[in-house]
Amino acid sequence: MFEGMGLGGCILQAEYKPLKKAVMAFFFAVTTPFGIACGIALSKMYKENSPNALITVGLLNASSAGLLIYMALVDLLAADFMGPKLQGSVKLQLKSYVAVLLGAGGMSLMAKWA
Template identity: 75%
Template sequence: MHVLPDSFNDLMSGCLPENPWRKFPFTTFVAMLSAVLTLMVDSFAMSVYKKRCGKALMADANNGGGLENTNVVPIDNFEHGHSHSLEMNDDVSSQLLRHRVIAQVLELGIVVHSVVIGLAMGASGNQCTIRSLIAALCFHQMFEGMGLGGCILQAEYEIKMKAIMVFFFSATTPLGIVLGIGLSKVYSETSPTSLMVVGLLNACSAGLLNYMALVDLLAADFLGPKLQTNMKLQAWSYVAVLLGAGFMSLMAKWA
């Protein structure tokens, strides 16, 4: 909610040259490119998997052909059941891969966003700003962590991978704060370099997170069979989404 406006403020700042920063909407352009790039990663990952799966099915079919050449006649029901089992395994594996792609891309977007927030907090010398940011950040990170945690559980990673992803989520904001404190003497929020870097990172993060929220998270749930077959549950889910969006919008006032 606050990432895109922050990027607008940074890249349209009077501290940057008017040409080209205030003559071209870099924020929306970079956010659009980020969303398209996320779509490309999502699409290519699924395509690579399906290609590999197709080769595996072809190899399995060839093995079946070998059985036929040895005059062993398989039972029709067995063939049908075997084919159906392969299709079910393919669907489950495809869904699992999609969950893993979603978890990793979402983690990337949150990590970039968290580093930027931590950097701004660590470099800030205003105590009032820091206090409000800490309160907002606690709620902000809590809800992001809940969303990311759900994605990690759906991805069914091994315990080592889960620990790595949790570590990066937990460590990036403190790392950004430490980096901001270390650079506080040389880092200026109004310097052209910092405005460009932070503004572009915020725009990238906004495009990525918007795509993930609308396409991979909300659309996947609301267009899935569980909600499509239960109108009451679907209505309550929309209420929950609107309440959550309203609450996060309120938090954006201080974040």
């Protein structure tokens, strides 16, 4: 859900033409059910503890996490941290850095139980 909201926000901010926005939203809406269908089809021959399955899942999880970290740091946070409001106030910068670190720490703490 959060990835969809983030992607939708990025598409709106990009100022593309309406047709290009509609095509992007369409492909996002189609790829999710397609992935679910592929997962259902492959579930019959999937062996959860085989070495190939563990390596594949590890690589897919790592690439997904890397993409999300990149999107968060480069596309979302960089725009806010480089804005004139934050650049003009050291106090606001420190508060923002603390908030980001607390958020990352909270997510790491939650990942322990996930």
